[in-house]
Amino acid sequence: MFRISLFEFRIYREIMLVENIKAEFNLYKNQAEKSDFFLKREEAFAEFEKVGFPTTKNEEWKYTNLKNIVNQSFQSTCESTIETELMLSHAFLKDLTANKLVFVNGTFRTELSTIIETDSSIVITTLAKAKTAHSELFNKHFGKYAPIEGQGLNAMNTALLSDGAFIFVPNNKTLTNPVIIINIADSTDVNVLCQPRNLIIVEKSASLTLVETFYAVGNNPSFTNAVNEVYANENAHIEHYKIQNQEGESYHNNFTQIFQEANTNINHVTLTLSGTLVRNNLHFFMNGQNCNSLLYGLYMPHGTELVDNHTRVDHAFPNCFSDELYKGIMMDKSVAVFNGKIMVHLDAQKTNAYQRNKNILLSNEATVNTKPQLEIFADDVKCTHGATIGQLDEEPMFYLRSRGIPADVARKMLLNAFADDIAERIKIPELVELLEQEIEKKI
């Protein structure tokens, strides 16, 4: 008798977040206008109901268990009570000259945001505003790139997204300054759920530098479930940096789909500095010839943190180049997962694709699960992939120490050198400096 009640209790616990989501969607459904956008969300919600949250039975989620998320209750529309200044004091790059969009618990905060771009043809606004003000662009691109089918978390974001950035750079335009999207999860009062959704459209021969940052404040758990859709039209150039630094009990799932037309250049760097559980899904689709896709990442989890990077690069046309390098510095009992998939389609002749994952374990108790994957259907391609997991080499340590450099300083120098491969991909000097400081602090 006792065992049965325990069993029932477990079932109840597991559906806690699902119940939250259902209740929230029903509330939304009763108030919403029956627009195209609404229909899309309703469809997404149906998919979410069908698929639910991924479990470790799913091969793609084998090492990343979401039980600590789905067993808790989260609220998605809660106001933050923290003072503005205090809130921004957590934010990186707050002094950088840039266009800033600040979202706290998924809600846009006008008073914290600044747009310095003077060219009125360039749109830097929120998704909520763009839906009506730029409805044609919105309808043309929204939900077209990030898949929903079989993707419970993407479906959940689409059904109940909070808000996010909408950026449109027209043909031949270049932004003078970067755009920074600052996402803050404030869980001071309750468990908070944030579902940011960004739509980035960079038209022909236009270019954009985009920085996304994520922070968490407060002692309750927070869960960020973000979806980015990035569209690069022919000959566009995008520098895209993602910095995840959510301290405390914070969970983060990120799905970024980058859709590239011919002759586009995308440089993407993901820096995961902190987070209880961080899962990044970064997908590139090259829909034309002569595309460059560069994917770089650095993670340095400590404690019992888990960082999972799943990437996928689709080479669908000939003569494209992709280069991927993810590096990890593993401390304490942390866990990292890397799964990089490169798909070279039948027509994608003369593809050059490189992929590497390198890890340094600074503790005997850290774990890395890595799986570089190549699937090649074309026959005239150059592809390499590989992964390494090891400790800091003794020889360089001895060399530095033999010149009078103490062991702890030598160790930092070598770890900085290890991270340098990633740092040198960052074109914002302030961000590089910041990364160096963070390495100094964390190690």
Add this chain to the structure above:
Amino acid sequence: MVHKQEKMLSIKNLKAEIEGKKILNGLNLEVKAGEVHAIMGPNGAGKSTLSAVLAGRADYEVTEGTVEFEGKDLLELSPEDRAREGVFLAFQYPIEIPGVSNTNFLKTAINEKRKYQGLEPMEATDFLKMMREKMAMVEMDKSLTSRSLNEGFSGGEKKRNEIFQMAMLEPKLGILDETDSGLDIDALRLVSEGVNKLRNKERAFIVITHYQRLLDYIVPDFVHVLYKGRIVKSGDASLAKELEEKGYDWIKQEVEANS
């Protein structure tokens, strides 16, 4: 004023092994300030083990004996403290460290040494001036300093970089571990000239080499023959010439006959 030549390094009955294999078997050596000692010997005699033990490489275990450096127990010190006390090892195989720039590395090493001595960090302008001077001394190309430590350097450039580092760190005792190996004659000349410029009354050198060739350039005060982990013969620079002519076999025979 009476000038008393100080004992700098005193090695007594040093025995050391690696992975259970005995390499040094009771080595004795005394080095005074200003002296240059050459250590020669056949392959496997323990030459590189001696330099490794003096620099503090962890994989060697000292089982017996003492090493005093300026009155301090050298074997008790960490590798970095040995360096900061004034011991410098020029590596036989200097390694490449990608991502650590030569300049940053040297600045850190110099300032760590100064910190150890209770001094303020060096002024940036003084540091650059010193770099320029010492680089000229070993005819090192300026572009090498902005590159990563030894990365992509030729064999000769790596050895010159060792001497350049020694010039920058101004040690009391310089140990050259087969610095001549793999060098062509021009590189050998440059490296030797660098070392000769660093010779003075206060500084001592231990020059470990298999060949006499290096000693044509760096003329030693003493030559010791190391065999089976012990110094079996000592003499002046003429001993090196004798070894060059006759090889090591007669020494081996002498040792076997006496034992």
